[in-house]
Amino acid sequence: MKLTGKIVTFLSVITLIILIPASLLIWNHQRNTLLEQAKVQAETLFKMIVITRQWVAENDKRIDPVPAVATKELSQYASRMADFRFHITSDKLVDPANAPDKFEKKAMQAFKKGRADEYATIIKDDKGEKIYRYMAPLYINKSCLKCHYYQGYEVGDFRGGISVYVPLKNIESAMQSTNFLFYISGFIIYTGIIFAIIVLLNNLILKPLKKLNKAAHSVFNKNYNIKTDIKTNDEIQELSDAFEIMCKRVAKSEENLKNRLKDAVSGYVKLNEELRKKNQELRRTTKFKTDVLDSVAHEVRTPMTKILSYTEILLDPNMKNDEEVLEKAVHVIKRNSKTLNMLFNQVITITKLEHFGYEYQNEQIYFYDFIKDKMESFQEEINLKNLTVKTNILENFIFYADSQALSYVVNNLISNSIKYNKKNGEIEISAEEKDKQVILSFYDTGIGIPAGEIQKITQRFYRVENIKRKYAGSGLGMSIVKRIIDDLNGKLEIKSKEGSFTLVTITLRSGK
Ligand SMILES: Nc1ncnc2c1ncn2[C@@H]1O[C@H](COP(=O)(O)OP(=O)(O)OP(=O)(O)O)[C@@H](O)[C@H]1O
Ligand SMILES: [Mg+2]
Incomplete structure (x- = not known):
């Protein structure tokens, strides 16, 4: 159930809880008021009749009828001209027409026994309309004895009573119209209050709550x-x-x-x-x-x-x-x-x-002297094979490289050109600088490398199969050369023709 529904239900239940006893109280109060008004009217009438009777009794010289007759006639006038009626009665009847009815008998018994000063009840007449019946006692006074002494009365004795009929119709309809107004205005006030509460709740609580609810839902979507x-x-x-x-x-x-x-x-x-x-x-x-x-x-x-x-x-x-x-x-x-x-x-x-x-150094290499030294160290092997060595290196050819690494590269390449050369063969070592690059080449007229194996000789421990027995070596040399040239971001190229020549070219950066 939504909050509005709950609030309306709650307010309605609370209103009912308050309204039911309140209505019962109001109804009871109105009923009492009705009886009170009827009683006041009845008492007033009774007093008026008593006063009239007293006046008739005390003025018997000027007025003809006695109080009993005057009462009876006034009653007839009242039933003709007004809504109310009254009736005089006694337990020692003079006129049989004044005989008491059931209500009057009960009342008189109560008066005689001293149980009540007045007696009242509500009855319904032949038409079904409500009538307030009231009766009060009459006691003998001096003026009464003029006519009633023969009945043995003394002053102060109970004589009878006058009963009054007051129709409740008018009082009731006046009250009903008041009631109608009361309930209508109550209903309007109630509806207005409920409406005001709902508007207030809606503006103060529900609308902001809806916004909060919307915001909370957008949090679910990670907003x-x-x-x-x-x-x-x-x-x-x-x-x-x-x-x-x-x-x-x-x-x-x-x-x-x-x-x-x-x-x-x-x-x-x-x-x-x-x-x-x-x-x-x-x-x-x-x-x-x-x-x-x-x-x-x-x-x-x-x-x-x-x-x-x-x-x-x-x-x-x-x-x-x-x-x-x-x-x-x-x-x-x-x-x-x-x-x-x-x-x-x-x-x-x-x-x-x-x-x-390994940390590569950047050292100045005097390549001409560098190669000369190397050749001297290989002189014995060169002589053994009677090789011719040519060098195309300018005496002042200088570049920068790690001398130890370069030494290793050159050693292996010269070693290979000697080892795999033929007797009386040639070795040619050249160096030139082109576009800030140093190009070193090692050429020999040796046994050469089979075309399919050229790329493989830089693999670690790789050696061309058919020369293994004839030439000593581990097959590590060219793999180390390749590794060093790669580390220096250089280029290694091998060209060879089996039985003819091998040319190894190295390209390095020349600058410092
Ligand atoms: N100049 C060359 N002429 C002919 N074959 C060569 C030449 N250089 C290298 N090779 C071939 O390449 C193989 C690998 O050469 P590499 O220098 O790596 O090893 P190695 O010379 O056999 O042994 P070492 O480790 O002693 O140098 C050689 O075994 C040889 O078969
Ligand atoms: Mg070698």
Whole structure:
């Protein structure tokens, strides 16, 4: 049930609770008033008749009829000219027409026994109309004895009474019209009050409540920017203001919560990403370690076996005088030790690059001197193969790079051009600067690389299958070169023709 319905029902119930006893009280009061008025009228009439009778009795010399006759005649006049009537009666009748009726008998008995001074009741006449009947006693006075002494009366004796008929019709209809006015005006006042209460409730409570209700519903749809527009300047406005403030606070705390959730989620995502990276790195490291360990174990075995066997030869007393064997043994041990040394250096280099975040320096490189030094260190191998080395490098050719990393790159490329070259072959090393870029090339007229394998030689431990047995090496060199060139944002290009040549070109930024 809506609030308006509840209020109207409540007011109606309250009104009924008040109206029913109030109406009963008013009805009772009106009934008493009616009887009171009828009684006053009856008493007045009675007194008038008594006064008239007294006047007749005391003026018997001037007036002919005796009081009883005058009373009777006046009664006849009254029934002709007015609504009321009266009747005189006695228990010692002179005129049988004055005989008492039932009501009068009862009244007289009460008077005689001293139980009442007056007697009254309401009866209905033949037409069904209400009549107020009243009777009061008459006592013998001096003037009465003139006529009634023969009946043995003395002054003060009970003689009879006069009963009065007062029709209640007029008094009742006057009261009914008053009642009608009373109820009509009561109804109008009641309706007006109820209407006023409803209008007041509607304006003061229901309308603002509807606005609040609408606002509360829009909060369900997450609209916290509430403006209830309630300006009643009372408790409801206070409630509405508090509601608006509460909505703002809810919006703010939801925003905070969202932000915190966003932070937590992004933190979680970041953490997850870090974990993923770490995991990836761990897997890479593990794979790297396994690969390196497998390859190193494999690569170490041959030179180690050679070193060990030739060491045995050196220690063999029977070989002491065989100069040729001894010399060969020393060379084999030296070459294989060098291979082992290179292998360990490469493993250390790649481990540093891959896992310890190698920091590249920006050093001035005098490339001409740089290559000259390298060539000197490879001189023995160059001589063994009787290679011709050409360099196209200006003496003042300078650029900036990490000398250690560059040294590694150059070492491996020269080493490869020597190792995979033919006897009496050529090596050509060139350097030029073009568009602020340094272009270094290493050319050899060696065995070359099969077309399908050129891209693969930069993979870790990859070696061209058919040369594995003939040439010592781990297959790490080119992978380290690629890694360094990538770290320096450079470019590595390999061109080769099997059995003909290999050209490795490196492009680096020249500036500082
Ligand atoms: N100049 C070249 N001529 C012919 N083949 C080459 C040349 N350079 C590289 N290769 C091929 O590429 C492979 C990989 O070279 P890389 O330098 O990585 O390893 P490696 O020389 O075999 O061993 P190391 O680790 O000692 O350098 C070589 O085994 C070889 O087959
Ligand atoms: Mg190599």
